[in-house]
Amino acid sequence: MKTEVSGSMSVNAGDKSEAPLKGRIHSIMSMGGVDGPGIRCVVFLQGCPVGCAYCHNPDTWNTNGGEVLSAAEVAKKVLRYKTYFGKDGGITVSGGEPLMQAPFVTELFEMMRAEGVSTCLDTSGHGCAGEKLAELLSNTDITLCDVKFTSEDDYRRYSNGSLRVVRNFLEEASKAGVRIWLRHVVIPGITEDEDDIKRLVEIAECYKGIERIELLPFHKMCIPKYEALGISFPLADVPECSISRANELGGIIPEKYRK
Numbered sequence: 001m002k003t004e005v006s007g008s009m010s011v012n013a014g015d016k017s018e019a020p021l022k023g024r025i026h027s028i029m030s031m032g033g034v035d036g037p038g039i040r041c042v043v044f045l046q047g048c049p050v051g052c053a054y055c056h057n058p059d060t061w062n063t064n065g066g067e068v069l070s071a072a073e074v075a076k077k078v079l080r081y082k083t084y085f086g087k088d089g090g091i092t093v094s095g096g097e098p099l100m101q102a103p104f105v106t107e108l109f110e111m112m113r114a115e116g117v118s119t120c121l122d123t124s125g126h127g128c129a130g131e132k133l134a135e136l137l138s139n140t141d142i143t144l145c146d147v148k149f150t151s152e153d154d155y156r157r158y159s160n161g162s163l164r165v166v167r168n169f170l171e172e173a174s175k176a177g178v179r180i181w182l183r184h185v186v187i188p189g190i191t192e193d194e195d196d197i198k199r200l201v202e203i204a205e206c207y208k209g210i211e212r213i214e215l216l217p218f219h220k221m222c223i224p225k226y227e228a229l230g231i232s233f234p235l236a237d238v239p240e241c242s243i244s245r246a247n248e249l250g251g252i253i254p255e256k257y258r259k
């Protein structure tokens, strides 16, 4: 049921040795209220290899799409909204999968921090590791890490990803002192039973810095995007998750993660 995604970044987004450093940008949302603390300007990057069966942004997968911009050009666009960020808000870089363009995001975050803007990374935890990841995390204030599934089997069945990779990301983020919010989409019949949420809490308990666990109900508003791309949505026959069911499962999550 997973979606195969092919291609590789064709600009120097993954290599900081080339200059000027450019990234592939899918879109920029001037002010969002659900992608990290406070009001945030959300930069969606192009390219994702994870192929989640429930992905609601299939238009971000193509690694050769998007607009090619330098970190300085993106920073200039984001800083237009700086007065709205307040004390909690800032920039969130999302995707697609931002770790695929880690050196570019690192440079952008360095520029943001130099302007006193808080940096937030919205990621699946896949796309880079080692030194590049450490460098990015050292410039990241908070990460929204989407734990797609709570078992290796489900990662393999419904995506090209791996829980082991996500755990490595969480380990590194925790070591770097980054604030962590976990996210998890509740999909009826797939990630919706109580044991699934209990496993999610067990994962959270392994790492320092986890402040919050958010459950997001599965929906199918993405179907028109799949139709426009001429690809079928693998979970078209799966019912949407009600907000009340997501809230009910949220009751399993310890209070300390529901701030």
Ligand code: SF4
Residues within 6 Å of the ligand: 048, 049, 050, 051, 052, 054, 055, 056, 057, 058, 060, 095, 096, 097, 124
């Ligand atoms: S990681 Fe995000 S963008 Fe990539 S396939 Fe999964 S849901 Fe879609």
